[in-house]
Amino acid sequence: MKINANYKNLNESYLFSTIARKVNEYKAANPQKEIIKLGIGDVTLPLVKPVVDALKKASDEMGVKETFRGYDDQIGYPFFKEAVAAYYKKKNVTLSHNEIFISDGAKSDIGNIVDIFGKDNTVLVPDPVYPVYVDTNIMDGRKIVYIAASKENGFLPLPDNKISADIIYLCSPNNPTGAAYNRDQLKLWVDYALSRGAVILFDAAYECFIADKALPSSIYEIEGADKCAVEFCSFSKTAGFTGVRCGYTIVPESLIADGVSLNKLWRRRQSTKFNGVSYIIQRGAEAVFSKDGQSEILRNIEYYMKNAGLIDNALEKKGVYHTGGKNSPYIWLECFDGRESWDFFDYLLNTCGVVGTPGGGFGETGKYFFRLTAFNSYENTRKAVEKLSAL
Ligand code: MLT
Numbered sequence: 001m002k003i004n005a006n007y008k009n010l011n012e013s014y015l016f017s018t019i020a021r022k023v024n025e026y027k028a029a030n031p032q033k034e035i036i037k038l039g040i041g042d043v044t045l046p047l048v049k050p051v052v053d054a055l056k057k058a059s060d061e062m063g064v065k066e067t068f069r070g071y072d073d074q075i076g077y078p079f080f081k082e083a084v085a086a087y088y089k090k091k092n093v094t095l096s097h098n099e100i101f102i103s104d105g106a107k108s109d110i111g112n113i114v115d116i117f118g119k120d121n122t123v124l125v126p127d128p129v130y131p132v133y134v135d136t137n138i139m140d141g142r143k144i145v146y147i148a149a150s151k152e153n154g155f156l157p158l159p160d161n162k163i164s165a166d167i168i169y170l171c172s173p174n175n176p177t178g179a180a181y182n183r184d185q186l187k188l189w190v191d192y193a194l195s196r197g198a199v200i201l202f203d204a205a206y207e208c209f210i211a212d213k214a215l216p217s218s219i220y221e222i223e224g225a226d227k228c229a230v231e232f233c234s235f236s237k238t239a240g241f242t243g244v245r246c247g248y249t250i251v252p253e254s255l256i257a258d259g260v261s262l263n264k265l266w267r268r269r270q271s272t273k274f275n276g277v278s279y280i281i282q283r284g285a286e287a288v289f290s291k292d293g294q295s296e297i298l299r300n301i302e303y304y305m306k307n308a309g310l311i312d313n314a315l316e317k318k319g320v321y322h323t324g325g326k327n328s329p330y331i332w333l334e335c336f337d338g339r340e341s342w343d344f345f346d347y348l349l350n351t352c353g354v355v356g357t358p359g360g361g362f363g364e365t366g367k368y369f370f371r372l373t374a375f376n377s378y379e380n381t382r383k384a385v386e387k388l389s390a391l
Contacts, residue, residue: 006141015131015361016040022345023355036384038311038372039355041175041329043240045303048296050287051239058283072276075267076102076248080282083289084248093220099252099263101270102277104245106205106234111136112273113201113230113249116265117167118258124165126157128176128362128369130203133169142167148365155179155323155332159192168193170219171203173210176362176371177332178324180215186222193228199257200229205247208238208301210327226252230262237329237375239288239297246277246285304329307381308374314385329374332359336391344370352387 013021019039027035047055061067074097076084081097088095103109114136123137127146137144145163149155155177170189173180181189193200200219207217219225234247241247251263277285287293312325315333322333335344341358348354348370356373359366374381 006139009138010135026349033353035353036380037355038376038384039357041373041375042242043375044377045240045300047240050290050293051284054287055280055284058280069279075270075276076100077282080286083286087289091218091221093218099250101249103247103249104277105236105247106232107132109249110232114140115269121166124168127364128359128366130171130175150365156181158188166198168198168200170200173206173328176330178328178330180327183216186216190222190224194224202229202231204231205234206328209329212327226254235285235288246281304374307378310381310385311372314389331372333370335368335370341367341370354384354387
């Protein structure tokens with residue numbers, strides 16, 4: 001038996017597992033010290049009431065013969081796909097049920113979609129980047145080329161015609177930098193992909209945090225994207241589903257690559273390897289789109305964005321270069337005193353008990369940067385900001 005030798009090319013542990021281990025070690029050595037976690041983008045507010053009610057009701061239905069459900073053989077129930085389609089309609093994007101695939105979150109689908117692509121494709125990823133895009137391609141042995149996101153381009157790199165790529169990963173608002181593309185910038189990416197016959201894998205997991213309504217919240221708001229882009233979205237950050245698990249992936253029927261419908265390939269892949277999201281969870285997620293659900297999750301999003309504003313303002317006041325925090329729950333800042341990001345991680349943890357994510361964990365360009373999240377409580381965020389300001 002031989003293992004997939006590509007795994008030998010991965011970092012020994014996944015970024016957030018390494019951070020969790022370091023924090024646990026620190027906690028064990030300093031049990032009396034307070035720790036404020038602004039590291040992994042995990043939410044802290046509970047599920048909103050309309051979602052909880054829908055989950056309970058659906059659970060009850062599962063205990064009654066007439067309303068019990070078994071396999072979901074359509075990769076998403078029609079009632080839920082209808083709710084997703086209606087949400088996109090508000091963005092002036094028309095989707096058929098066939099184009100919507102319900103998932104257990106963006107990470108799984110982003111990781112799994114590479115199954116339908118040849119291993120000899122060249123992959124283009126911005127650097128810094130959400131590690132899943134890189135790791136899943138390393139696992140398959142694909143060639144990866146990087147395009148630098150930096151202070152010079154405001155952490156929003158644009159296509160370079162000298163770079164040849166077949167698969168392009170974009171995330172806007174971005175994880176980790178919090179920077180968000182405008183329409184003209186996204187159009188340049190769509191045109192680049194169309195001109196090369198490349199496919200864009202667009203991660204829209206943070207779309208609900210866009211406050212500036214002039215910014216696109218779906219790549220399908222850009223003309224031509226339905227012929228070159230797959231979009232991934234999730235309820236994790238939108239509605240506190242990190243522990244519930246639900247998301248959706250859009251694969252347009254008009255997306256043809258290598259002479260084949262990617263929609264058909266993805267359906268083939270999913271119907272073989274995935275048995276769908278439970279009825280109960282889909283009912284809970286459907287409630288996110290209800291009138292009450294929308295107004296309650298908006299309140300939670302505003303709560304997190306108030307935290308983001310606290311961090312953003314403090315850094316602004318101190319003249320620390322940073323991006324994000326305005327249309328994103330992530331703030332990406334330059335490490336103080338020219339420190340390297342893992343050193344900065346230890347420094348913050350040891351001096352003030354604040355946990356963030358070292359930029360170097362997202363790629364070479366992040367080596368002197370650091371990511372903070374707005375997902376902790378207001379009180380803890382304020383405390384962390386005071387400690388950081390004092391530093
Ligand atoms: C992050 O912190 O980057 C995210 O929470 C990771 C994820 O969503 O998988």
